[in-house]
Amino acid sequence: MSGTSLDGVDGVLTAFDGSLHAAHVPFLDDFRRTLLALQAPTDNEIHTEALAANELARHYAACVDALLDAAGLAAADIAAIGAHGQTIRHLPDQGLTRQINNPALLAELTGIAVVADFRSRDIAAGGQGAPLVPAFHQSAFGSPAAMRVVANIGGIANISVLRPDGTVLGYDTGPGNVLMDSWANTHLGKAFDANGNWAASGSVIPALLDALLGEPYLSQAAPKSTGRDLFNRRWLEHRLQPFERAAAADVQATLAAFTARSLADAIRRDAPQAEAVYVCGGGALNGHLMAELRALLNKPVADTGALGVAPLHVEALAFAWLAARFLDRLPGNLPSVTGAKGPRVLGALYPA
Ligand SMILES: Nc1ncnc2c1ncn2[C@@H]1O[C@H](COP(=O)(O)OP(=O)(O)OP(=O)(O)O)[C@@H](O)[C@H]1O
Ligand SMILES: [Mg+2]
Secondary structure: OOOOOOOEEEEEEOOOOOOOEEEEEEOOHHHHHHHHHOOOOOOOHHHHHHHHHHHHHHHHHHHHHHHHHHHOOOHHHOOOEEEOOEEEEEEHHHOEEEEEOOHHHHHHHHOOOEEEOOOHHHHHOOOOOOOOOHHHHHHHHOOOOOOEEEEEEOOEEEEEEEOOOOOEEEEEEEEOOHHHHHHHHHHHOOOOOHHHHHHHHOOOOHHHHHHHHOOHHHHOOOOOOOOOOOOOHHHHHHHHHHHOOOOHHHHHHHHHHHHHHHHHHHHHHHOOOOOEEEEEOHHHHOHHHHHHHHHHOOOOEEEHHHHOOOOOOHHHHHHHHHHHHHHOOOOOOOHHHHOOOOOOOOOEEEOO
């Protein structure tokens, strides 16, 4: 899995029996810049995209090698790799989602079958193509005894409301780390604000928070999904214009509050009866953000480690699970989440 944060590749190797090996392969600055540039129209993008897809496949292959080493296994022991690709456009209302990927090259480099292109079939069936993780969240974390919420805070944040009867509601709530990362990059020269300490040193600017919360996406009805197509630096700069004298740390505090508020508002609206909220994704490691969430929700907020899966492993495990669903020719989408006309087998196979 390589998500909207553009931080790198998260891989897991599992037999879905509780065994789990994990590896992370970071993107170096040059490659991250290339991927960032591909998020919006640029010169000669077809060529750049194809070369970036090859580079991405090499990162995925390095992650697979690390996992095989850690597990002491060989390529022949592995049923398949689920490879999501790197999203560079996500505009489902135009019938369009695009993940750059080269599954053919990944199959060549690893000698392992690759399942890829998980989103396009759901879009073809009239769905959002996202989020796809709620079906896995339900299978791994659902409880017949209580309603639970799983909140994934990656670049974008999404929730899965897991009801005791097994039905699921889920959608992207808005930004996760993407705006905070961008601001930290400009002002700290770092990929992210570790533990949210910089945000915690600032004070929320109420008028700016209100301006951010005025984004119409937040009150739009589900099914809905979003990405860097909406929540990008241009979106932020536009709203920052009246606040150009604001201290950078206060802006960061406000961005953290924005992520927390948009997430908490969604949970309060759609899952007021939930017994607890379980957070996964890199945002779970942001202590300041977790404290903001706790202050907004009058219910326990833990990370998914409390349910047995470390927060940084959940999304990669979800795509391994989706690949396994494909191999069994079982549906991977939830029409109640994506709005697709029906359940669909997601993905395409590149044999070993
Ligand atoms: N120690 C930390 N403190 C604060 N933030 C962190 C920390 N570790 C990771 N993060 C944040 O988590 C992000 C990476 O999270 P993650 O990999 O879940 O997102 P993603 O790649 O967008 O995934 P996806 O789109 O699949 O949800 C980083 O960009 C950073 O913002
Ligand atoms: Mg990531």
